[in-house]
Amino acid sequence: MSRIGVFVCHCGENISATVNCEKVAQISKELKGVEFSTDYKYMCSDPGQTMLKEAIKEHKLDGVVVAACSPRMHEPTFRKACSEAGLNPYLCEMSNIREHCSWVHPKDDLTTEKAEDLVRVMVEKVKKNKALNSIKVPVTKTALVIGGGVAGIQAALDIANCGHKVVMVEKQPSIGGHMSQLSETFPTLDCSQCILTPRMVEIAQHPNITLYTYAEVEKVDGFIGNFKITVRKKSKSLDEHLCTGCGLCTTKCPQKKIPNEFERGLGFRPAIYVPFPQAVPNKPVIDRENCTYYIKGKCKVCEIVCPTKAIRFDQEDELVEIEAGAIVLATGFDVLKSDFFPEYGYGKYKDVIDGLQFERLASASGPTMGEIRRPSDGQIPKKIVFVACAGSRDPAKGIEYCSKICCMYTAKHAMLYKHKVHDGTPYVFYMDIRAGGKMYEEFVRRAIVEDETQYIRGRVSTIYEKNGKLIVKGADTLMGAEPVEIEADMVVLATAGVANHGAEALAQTVHVSYDAYKFFAEAHPKLKPVETNTAGIFLAGACQAPKDIPESVAAASGAAVKVAALFSNDELTREPLIAVVNRQAPPVFSSCVGCFLCQSVCPYQAIEREEIKNRNGEVIKTLAKVNEGLCQGCGTCVALCRTKAIDIHGYSNQQVYTEVMALLND
Amino acid sequence: MKIGFYPGCSMKGGAREYQESVVALAKVFDIELVEIPDWNCCGATAAHNLNKELSLSLPARIMALAEKEGITDIVVPCAACYNRLSVTKHELAEDASLCSKVTGIIDLKYSGKTNILNIIQFIDKYITDKLEEKVVKPFNYNTACYYGCLLVRPHAILNFDRVEDPQSMDVLVKKSGGNAIDWAFKTECCGAGMSVSRTDTVARLSGDILKDASDRKAEVMVVACPMCHSNLDMRRPEINKYLDEKISMPVLYISQVLGLAVGLDAKTLGLNRHMTEVILPDKPVKNAEPAEVSKKVANPEKMEA
Structure with missing residues (x-):
């Protein structure tokens, strides 16, 4: 016979305005197994909790039902109170008579009756509840940061400065990401390299950080606190310990006309190269696809000139195993390919470039040493048209969302141009100017007022070349959709920011969910913005959605704090509301027949194989086993199990049936 | 092979040479074009501005008549007719109640399964594969392919080529041995139905189109729409006056270009019917190899994706 206590909360007037709480308490007292029942204005308040604790002790309660708000709101509060009174917290349940009843129904006897029903259901469930203990999982206090752009750098430094080990994996030969390509940054116009490169150096020198560049994550196993990661270090064809970074090899390489990725194709590089002068690590790699030796079997000029004999043509890729307790994804973004807009002539006309290419033109270390010169003939353009939303907010041809950063960088581009070419005229075609952010709107106004940028509200329909000029045709919608035609010397397209090439594959490797645009998905858009649905994996920067630098850095620091919090204990405590495979006495061992349908549907890879062996060490049965660290208690496996061998602690089939029967037997 | 043919008003009037050339070209490839019996007006620009049901009933009747004849593919050379038939097919497929209403009006069985092909789709489906082997006189001219508005729009319904x-026409010209030039006015407006009411506007719009092609050394312009043709060809005096320069570039239908390439004579193709005299000087073929056609261009749908 149970001794259950029922505590009905008025929630001020939130519940009592439509539900007769006193009556609910009275009726509940009559229920079989209910020992004590009461109502109170605020059960969650200190006196309310004290009342609950005293009742547990006084009436020797072995189960508690709190009829109040949603368990999402106060279940932890009441479970903690029960625990303090000596009752196992998982013997406490909440009956939601606020969101499910008082808020959605008028004041009526029926509303009170519904509240009574909801309490009765929970009383029946509590009778079937079992005492559960929270799960302890050990934590490896090393974080893996994937991606070495500004977000990855920030997250890695923050975690490392908390005293934890960090392994950073970067795909490119150098860390720095897109930010290292930028000229100056909005809204303060400080030099991107100047604020970034010191941090890149810090990464390389930090005693807690191990850096793998030219490397990719190949496999991720394990779970929160205990990930096992395989990283492929691509061969750099170089002994990094011997190489001094003198750069002689890069000057002597006979291949000199390979389009430079860092310069967005506006310059060239040799086959053995350092992506940019401030690269970290500042040591070259051989691009085997373009190297004469790998193509034709002879050359080896770099090997001959290398003073330290560091070149290794036969070096192979290396696989490194890493154990980490947490993962931060900071893989950044890409810019949309411009063939969505054949009418803008990107790729056809040399002087139609994208925003990132303009950054290189404006950069002091760029192909023109910071002078704005057009790619076709090196002339200084006197008229530049900037096209905002080239692909963004365009469900027909591009992407539906706003890329967020373009309004600001386009204003910055116009400004930089005007600062360098005083007699030039910048035009900006835009849909709306979205300049939400500290000092952002002021920055755009400055571009318009002080730097006399001609902002035209309308879209560009087509761009074509005529007599060495680019004719830009568009409409000015603030002037009655008047057609506008500008003879420009150069056009800059603010192409949309999209998910990184390969983001989908990485998400599948790491086991995180992603959205329709292949951006990684956060666990909650507002309250869990840096967490993923996979415990122990966090997000930083533009791999989640287009973000500017301050936002990426803030998200990275947020992710770092989550990692640090995770690492603050030697063991993790998890709610025990997870799936469990039943066990029985031999020779049955379990009703599980080892079909492993559960394994194929588990979204968290939490089902493992367990072999039962006899005393001779022979396998006599293979059972499914739930990994307590990985299982999130979703219940998909329960629904699919043909032999009813799996159940969820706290939400067992029996408990749920009991709840249903309590309603039907009324 | 029996394929339906919907001429519309223009093929019987101002654009007789378009029909003549399409029929002649089809014959070279052993294709018989069957004119849909008792066909009616497609509704063109007037009907859908006045009465939606009428604008759908007219093309629906044409398609229903074709079905009755057991025709599965209808060639619609006029871009405006092609647009009206395609839009009607789409709208009736999307809305069952509208469809039953319209079939009630026309009092004919309508399944909506007939394929509507514009001239380029027709050529691509039945001719392109065999075209290169039939080319006897490569169309060795700098050619500006002009698509106009209705051939490729609205993309959501037609799903044809890049908007x-x-x-698509550039590919055909290249396969006929021609040099399809890259130019800027492929889909600019020619002035269309304003030909009569605002000839000055047509002269300006069509003039800019011809001027750009001419500046880029085009020797001939190719179209696939009788309306475009009449503006670019027939309005030449007004255009020349607007441009203050004489542009003598002839404007040909794509069917005429292909017809010349496969060796049909000028008279059969109706070249004599153009207002702007068609003078195409014989030119030595630069190389015997057919012009290389990039695979990238051959699949416009893929590029859109």
């Missing part, structure tokens, strides 16, 4: 930078 702003179409390529």
Whole structure:
């Protein structure tokens, strides 16, 4: 016979305005197994909790039902109170008579009756509840940061400065990401390299950080606190310990006309190269696809000139195993390919470039040493048209969302141009100017007022070349959709920011969910913005959605704090509301027949194989086993199990049936 | 092979040479075009501005008549007719109650399964594969392919070629041995139905189109729409006056270009019917190899994706 206590909360007037709480308490007292029942204005308040604790002790309660708000709101509060009174917290349940009843129904006897029903259901469930203990999982206090752009750098430094080990994996030969390509940054116009490169150096020198560049994550196993990661270090064809970074090899390489990725194709590089002068690590790699030796079997000029004999043509890729307790994804973004807009002539006309290419033109270390010169003939353009939303907010041809950063960088581009070419005229075609952010709107106004940028509200329909000029045709919608035609010397397209090439594959490797645009998905858009649905994996920067630098850095620091919090204990405590495979006495061992349908549907890879062996060490049965660290208690496996061998602690089939029967037997 | 043919008003009037050339070209490839019996007006620009049901009933009747004849493919050379038939097919497929209403009006069985092909789709489906082997006189001219508005729009319904930078006609011209030039006015407006009411506007719009092609050394312009043709060809005096320069570039239908390439004579193709005299000087073929056609261009749908 149970001794259950029922505590009905008025929630001020939130519940009592439509539900007769006193009556609910009275009726509940009559229920079989209910020992004590009461109502109170605020059960969650200190006196309310004290009342609950005293009742547990006084009436020797072995189960508690709190009829109040949603368990999402106060279940932890009441479970903690029960625990303090000596009752196992998982013997406490909440009956939601606020969101499910008082808020959605008028004041009526029926509303009170519904509240009574909801309490009765929970009383029946509590009778079937079992005492559960929270799960302890050990934590490896090393974080893996994937991606070495500004977000990855920030997250890695923050975690490392908390005293934890960090392994950073970067795909490119150098860390720095897109930010290292930028000229100056909005809204303060400080030099991107100047604020970034010191941090890149810090990464390389930090005693807690191990850096793998030219490397990719190949496999991720394990779970929160205990990930096992395989990283492929691509061969750099170089002994990094011997190489001094003198750069002689890069000057002597006979291949000199390979389009430079860092310069967005506006310059060239040799086959053995350092992506940019401030690269970290500042040591070259051989691009085997373009190297004469790998193509034709002879050359080896770099090997001959290398003073330290560091070149290794036969070096192979290396696989490194890493154990980490947490993962931060900071893989950044890409810019949309411009063939969505054949009418803008990107790729056809040399002087139609994208925003990132303009950054290189404006950069002091760029192909023109910071002078704005057009790619076709090196002339200084006197008229530049900037096209905002080239692909963004365009469900027909591009992407539906706003890329967020373009309004600001386009204003910055116009400004930089005007600062360098005083007699030039910048035009900006835009849909709306979205300049939400500290000092952002002021920055755009400055571009318009002080730097006399001609902002035209309308879209560009087509761009074509005529007599060495680019004719830009568009409409000015603030002037009655008047057609506008500008003879420009150069056009800059603010192409949309999209998910990184390969983001989908990485998400599948790491086991995180992603959205329709292949951006990684956060666990909650507002309250869990840096967490993923996979415990122990966090997000930083533009791999989640287009973000500017301050936002990426803030998200990275947020992710770092989550990692640090995770690492603050030697063991993790998890709610025990997870799936469990039943066990029985031999020779049955379990009703599980080892079909492993559960394994194929588990979204968290939490089902493992367990072999039962006899005393001779022979396998006599293979059972499914739930990994307590990985299982999130979703219940998909329960629904699919043909032999009813799996159940969820706290939400067992029996408990749920009991709840249903309590309603039907009324 | 029996394929339906919907001429519409223009093939019987101002664009007789378009029909003549399409029929002649089809014959070279052993294709018989069957005119849909008792066909009616497609509704063109007037009907859908006045009465939606009428604008759908007219094309629906044409398609229903074709079905009755057991015709599965209808060739619609006029871009405006093609647009009206395609839009009607789409709208009736999307809305069952509208469809039953319209079939009630026309009092004919309508399944909506007939394929509507514009001239380029027709050529691509039945001729392109065999075209290169039949070319006896490569069309060795700098050619500006002009698509106009209705051939490729609205993309959501037609799903044909790239809207702003179409390529399908360029591919055909290249396969006929021609040099399809890259130019800027492929889909600019020619002035269309304003030909009569605002000839000055047509002269300006069509003039700019011809001027750009001419500046880029085009020797001939190719179209696939009788309306475009009449503006670019017939309005030449007004255009020349607007441009203050004489542009003598002839404007040909794509069917005429292909017809010349496979060796049909000028008279059969109706070249004599153009207002702007068609003078195409014989030119030595630069290389015997057919012009290389980039695979990238051959699949416009893929590029859109």
